[in-house]
Amino acid sequence: MKTRYNPTLLLIAVLLLLGACSEETALPEIGTETTEYHVAVVLPLDDDNRARWERTAQWALENIESAQKDMGRQVRLTLEWHDENESDMSRLGQELATRDDVCAIVGPYSSSHAQEMAYQCAKTYKTLIVPTASSAELVRAFSSRRFLWALTETDISQCEVLLAKAVSYQARRVALLAPSDIYGQTFSDWFAFQAQELGLETDDILTYTAGNRDDCIEQIMTGNADYAICVPSGMEDVQAMLESNQRHSGNCPRLLFSDVAFNPQLLNLGVMAQNAEGVAMYAAPESGFEIAYGLRFGETPTGNETQFYDALMLCAFAAADCMQRQNEDMNDALARIVDNSHPRLITWDEEGMEREFTGIASGNYYNIYGAGGELDFDKTVYTNVLQSTYCNWVVNEGKFVIQDFCTSDGSRRSDASLAGWNWKAQMEQEFNDTPSGMEYAALGGHWALLVAASEGWTNYRHQADVLDMYQILKNHGYDDRHIILIMADDLAYNTYNPTAGEVRVSPDGPNLYHDISIDYKLGDLKPEDITAILNGERSERLPEVIEGSPGDNVLVFWSGHGLSGEFVFGNLPEGFTNELMGTTLRQLSQERKYRKMLWLIETCYSSSVAKAAIGVPGVLCIAAADEKETSKADVYSTELNVWMSNRFTSTLTEAIREEPQISFRDLYYRLVRNTIGSHVRVFNEDLFDNLYQTGLGEFVTVAPQAGKD
Amino acid sequence: MKPYFLFTILFALAACQDESGPAEEQVAPQDVPDVTVIHSPNGLGDRGYNDNLYKGIRECKNEYGFRLETHSPLSMDEAEQLMTDWMNDSVSDGKRLLILGSSDFEPMLRAHAGLIPDKARGEVLLLESRATDLPAYTFYLPIYGACYQAGSAAVLLPNSFISAVVCANPLEGPVADGRRGFEAGFKDNGGMLLDTYYLSDDDRGYAMADSLYRLCYALEQNYGFVFPIAGGSSQGLLRFTREYPRTFYTAGMDVDQSDYSSRVTLSVVKHIDRAVYNFLAQWACGQTPPAHQRLGLSSGLVEVVIAPSYEQFFNGYVETTLETAIQKEDAYEDTL
Incomplete structure (x- = not known):
């Protein structure tokens, strides 16, 4: 019998065989156990960027899978994508943070979105890996709880790198143009401080909103800066800045952009983008990632794809660790993964991942080196990487050219308590250790004026700090009659306060809201009343005043917001100005209302007001920040969602507690070294006293017999 | 089995091989070669020679599918340790190649020449070296x-x-x-x-x-x-x-x-990327590359x-x- 072969059947047979071949390679090995981990990715998924994120994810997932192909127990990441520009971030965060099937969230991209997401994740400790969000506020706010993993240094570093670039171009005067959101805030907070450290003169610092953006841009372009650091919040801002720059061509500052401009959309601007320049977080050149990326996709990675790749890699490693230990705590796993005490291994590629997966299985972790470089975290707070690589990019002929690389500094930042922003302040003041020539009457009594000049829950820290100072003075012998306490008093029973009747300066600190006597509500006063109170001008409206005499030391502690040349006073349009302070001090001096007077001032730009003390005998002012600097908050509570204290003040109160008699000179050095992000300034020391010989004790400690009853 | 049917099966199997790499002397999956590269200290990331070398190697890996381990040591001591570790590796079997990315490694290689394994257990390629007396492949691109x-x-x-x-x-x-x-x-x-x-x-x-x-x-x-x-x-x-x-x-x-x-x-x-690609392509396919080459101006x-x-x-x-x-x-x- 003849067998006939139907050609159609043969073709099917061939196709089946072909199919079998390809399917076979895709099937896991027999005996392989695969555990799926679900990751939520929250990124801007606009048309220009979506394909980039997806292809980068695809590449990472391929390598993750391929790296485990010979392992008996494997993890597989599955991703669900959310467009952060189309989502209600708070609601999405709430949903993702409480979903048990989501092991981690990667993203969002922008710092403000990341902040909203972090609020929600803080409640459940849901692992949140932010590849790009780099606001210092974000990192500082959530560093006390180990759930946030930021894969770039904060923008404190980026700001420094941008300014260093300006220095290398021989800039002398620099200006900043930044949005008034959490992203721009880090730049505007640190710009003046860093410019001064680098020997640059600050021409202008402008924060813009959507409403005044174009005016601000115009102001920068017509200013006197050589270089303008441009911090756009989106590509529309970039375009507006470049257009304006082009209009003023030849007679305006050269622009240096922050990382947001390092976006493929910039290239769509054509000729306008030619020679646009900036810095951005990038792949570490030693990792080889950029080259491999170029081979795979034919272009350079932009928009923080490097950090996104690393985020997925970390998720996979942490998932493998959880699987091995039969433990579901991703944050603990990540802490083990990024522990840097083991040998270094480039882990972003397939072979590196394979070794790390093998290491995890046997408990021998490597010091992983991702696409973006060493993923080295502070071992105490594990919040953000301690070192990032920034590229200096420039647009040339419609493409990005990476000119060189820079890091924020040559040394590692490893101080646990200051993770990521451990600045050693420089440019300290020097004081004469010689007699001042001032002669004072014998010390008679003590008076204190404590002003918390802001109101509302979000400004919690100002009133909390003032209450802390109040309790310190009480503990050092002051009575209520000699303390004039001014505050809004809207915290203790605020609806946001989960522990009604309590106010603290740290999560574990004592309640400060007890046995207090508030003399004035902030809203009942105006700035001129401060003058009257200090001058002892009692009235029906101002029954409590300082009755100072030539033998009395007067301490003023002021905590609140500041603008250039004034202390903001509640919601009033004009605050306590430099002029008012000058007038007040001269009047008090002429009328001999004090023996010595000490002002301790915690506001932004406080030196711009404090310098009014210069030339007034017996007055010493210590200001938290220089004239163009903001002062910095300290101690964030994720429970209260507020800053609980300020850096200058927390250092000050700590010094008083530990060493009440500390000399002013030692106090100054302690404040300088611990007040990170602003330059503490002392004014009028020459007309005060020898700062080596005199100290806080004269103002803080009341001997029992010296108090007035 | 009828010849017509046998042909069909063979064709299908050949097509499978084609899918995963070049047909010529295709390496079986279980014999995926290992390539280890040691760049000059602080070399990788130089946006020059070392990056170009890495590019050529990775490009070849993408095409031929060998395993690639890349090291960019911080010092010659670290490089030497990596090299001797590779030479002393008695666990790995199969086809292995160590690429030493610079002539600076030549004295180090000479000092440990006795450790170089026999060809079946691993081979060495020393770049930018004129040496012909070492048990290693060498080639250089004179400038x-x-x-x-x-x-x-x-x-x-x-x-x-x-x-x-x-x-x-x-x-x-x-x-x-x-x-x-x-x-x-x-x-x-x-x-x-x-x-x-x-x-x-x-x-x-x-x-x-x-x-x-x-x-x-x-x-x-x-x-x-x-x-x-x-x-x-x-x-x-x-x-x-x-x-x-x-x-x-x-x-x-x-x-x-x-x-x-x-x-x-x-x-x-x-064009070290092209030079190393050519070498690796031959090696990965089981061919024997020239032991020593000079690839100067006339080579393009x-x-x-x-x-x-x-x-x-x-x-x-x-x-x-x-x-x-x-x-x-x-x-x-x-x-x-």
């Missing part, structure tokens, strides 16, 4: 000829009759060859004075971009053209010329660096590339000097 062309061309630029060469170190090897080539081309074509600077006595000179950047302030005062043969250190010079765009003219090295500065007039390009793997904005200025000069440069390179190689 004497291309640097001769660069020296000839430099003289044509305004104020470049007094020029300087900045070398990573004074050691014999590619850097010294390049310096000699540039000097010969410069002087043969009317250059008056050529000074030489060395960044270091050893391999650290390849990673001293900051030092070269600072040196540029002095170089700018005296020279119209500065020719860097300094690996990753050249980034310091490129940065300087970006920041002072009216300063001396310069050249790119190892890769086309004209994108990095408007003062880069030409680049001496070594080394060339001078004029920056686009200087093309009109040089106007075909490189092409007209090519034959002379090849002859000069051959003559130089004969003296070694």
Whole structure:
């Protein structure tokens, strides 16, 4: 019998065989156990960027899978994508943070979105890996709880790198143009401080909103800066800045952009983008990632794809660790993964991942080196990487050219308590250790004026700090009659306060809201009343005043917001100005209302007001920040969602507690070294006293017999 | 089984093989070769030779699917440890290749030549070495000829009759060859004075971009053209010329660096990526690559590339000097 072969059947047979071949390679090995981990990715998924994120994810997932192909127990990441520009971030965060099937969230991209997401994740400790969000506020706010993993240094570093670039171009005067959101805030907070450290003169610092953006841009372009650091919040801002720059061509500052401009959309601007320049977080050149990326996709990675790749890699490693230990705590796993005490291994590629997966299985972790470089975290707070690589990019002929690389500094930042922003302040003041020539009457009594000049829950820290100072003075012998306490008093029973009747300066600190006597509500006063109170001008409206005499030391502690040349006073349009302070001090001096007077001032730009003390005998002012600097908050509570204290003040109160008699000179050095992000300034020391010989004790400690009853 | 049916099955199986890589001498999945690369200390990330080498290796890996382990050690000691670990690895079996990415490794390799495993357990490729007496593959891309062309061309630029060469170190090897080539081309074509600077006595000179950047302030005062043969250190010079765009003219090295500065007039390009790709492709397919190769100007793997904005200025000069440069390179190689 003849067998006939139907050609159609043969073709099917061939196709089946072909199919079998390809399917076979895709099937896991027999005996392989695969555990799926679900990751939520929250990124801007606009048309220009979506394909980039997806292809980068695809590449990472391929390598993750391929790296485990010979392992008996494997993890597989599955991703669900959310467009952060189309989502209600708070609601999405709430949903993702409480979903048990989501092991981690990667993203969002922008710092403000990341902040909203972090609020929600803080409640459940849901692992949140932010590849790009780099606001210092974000990192500082959530560093006390180990759930946030930021894969770039904060923008404190980026700001420094941008300014260093300006220095290398021989800039002398620099200006900043930044949005008034959490992203721009880090730049505007640190710009003046860093410019001064680098020997640059600050021409202008402008924060813009959507409403005044174009005016601000115009102001920068017509200013006197050589270089303008441009911090756009989106590509529309970039375009507006470049257009304006082009209009003023030849007679305006050269622009240096922050990382947001390092976006493929910039290239769509054509000729306008030619020679646009900036810095951005990038792949570490030693990792080889950029080259491999170029081979795979034919272009350079932009928009923080490097950090996104690393985020997925970390998720996979942490998932493998959880699987091995039969433990579901991703944050603990990540802490083990990024522990840097083991040998270094480039882990972003397939072979590196394979070794790390093998290491995890046997408990021998490597010091992983991702696409973006060493993923080295502070071992105490594990919040953000301690070192990032920034590229200096420039647009040339419609493409990005990476000119060189820079890091924020040559040394590692490893101080646990200051993770990521451990600045050693420089440019300290020097004081004469010689007699001042001032002669004072014998010390008679003590008076204190404590002003918390802001109101509302979000400004919690100002009133909390003032209450802390109040309790310190009480503990050092002051009575209520000699303390004039001014505050809004809207915290203790605020609806946001989960522990009604309590106010603290740290999560574990004592309640400060007890046995207090508030003399004035902030809203009942105006700035001129401060003058009257200090001058002892009692009235029906101002029954409590300082009755100072030539033998009395007067301490003023002021905590609140500041603008250039004034202390903001509640919601009033004009605050306590430099002029008012000058007038007040001269009047008090002429009328001999004090023996010595000490002002301790915690506001932004406080030196711009404090310098009014210069030339007034017996007055010493210590200001938290220089004239163009903001002062910095300290101690964030994720429970209260507020800053609980300020850096200058927390250092000050700590010094008083530990060493009440500390000399002013030692106090100054302690404040300088611990007040990170602003330059503490002392004014009028020459007309005060020898700062080596005199100290806080004269103002803080009341001997029992010296108090007035 | 009928022949027609057998043919069908064989065709299908062959197609499977085609899908996963080149059909010729395809390596079976269980015999995926291992390639380990040790770059020069601080080499990877130099945006020059080492990055180009890495590119060629990775490109070949993408095509042929071997396992690739990359090391960029921080010191020669670390490199030596990595090398001896590889040589002493008695666990790994199958096809293995160790690539030592620079002639700087030659003394180290000689010192441990006894540890080099037999061919079945692993082979070694030493780059940029002329050695033929080692149990290792070697090939090198001499730059004497291309640097001769660069020296000839430099003289044509305004104020470049007094020029300087900045070398990573004074050691014999590619850097010294390049310096000699540039000097010969410069002087043969009317250059008056050529000074030489060395960044270091050893391999650290390849990673001293900051030092070269600072040196540029002095170089700018005296020279119209500065020719860097300094690996990753050249980034310091490129940065300087970006920041002072009216300063001396310069050249790119190892890769086309004209994108990095408007003062880069030409680049001496070594296509190490293509050279190593060709070698690895042969090796991965089971063929035996040539044991020792010289791949100079005449091979096309080394060339001078004029920056686009200087093309009109040089106007075909490189092409007209090519034959002379090849002859000069051959003559130089004969003296070694």
